[in-house]
Amino acid sequence: MHVHRYEKLWFGAALLLIVLFIATVVFGAVGAGIQMIDDEAGTVDPSNLSEHPRFSETGVVESDDADTDYEVRIVAYHPTYAPTTVTVPVDSTITFYLTSGDVIHGFDMVGTNVNAMVIPGQVTSFTVEFDETGEYDFICNEYCGPQHHIMEGAVEVVSQEEWNSDGGGDS
Ligand code: CUA
DSSP states (O other): OOOOHHHHHHHHHHHHHHHHHHHHHHIIIIISOOOOOOSTTOBOOGGGGGGSTTTTSOEEEEOSSTTOSEEEEEEEETTEEESSEEEEETTSEEEEEEEESSSOEEEEETTSSOEEEEOBTBOEEEEEEOOSOEEEEEEOOSOOSTTGGGOEEEEEEEOHHHHHHHOOEEO
16 A cells, blocks of 8 residues: 655644643643542531631641641631631641532642632532742632722732741731
């Protein structure tokens, strides 16, 4: 069977494209450091968060867990987060615990790979380490009501010296 030279060329180019497409999918799945958030952090009663051992005290809390330095506990209520701003030290392991007191919200930290849903009744948990100081803004990226567009907050990452001098915290 004779295959025309141009046909062979296109055949090769098409195969190359398929390999490249598979490579981009594989890179997106394993190479880009993307981790899915599971339901391991458990469930809560959204109407009784003030009694909950974790969400009765929101903000930055020193962690009892050996694998993490600080916990950041945030409750989303339309159209805000409680607390709105948290301060954490650089180069520390920070585990976020998020939940909602009303409807589904988002928690998208601009310029980072943090992007989570905040669901009433469910605890969203993920661990991050900030290796650069600065202000990391987060926004709600799930439509949650008429004031959705103003729902935002920030994580301020300060140097270890600054953290030790003012004790960190939230506002
Ligand atoms: Cu909360 Cu949109």
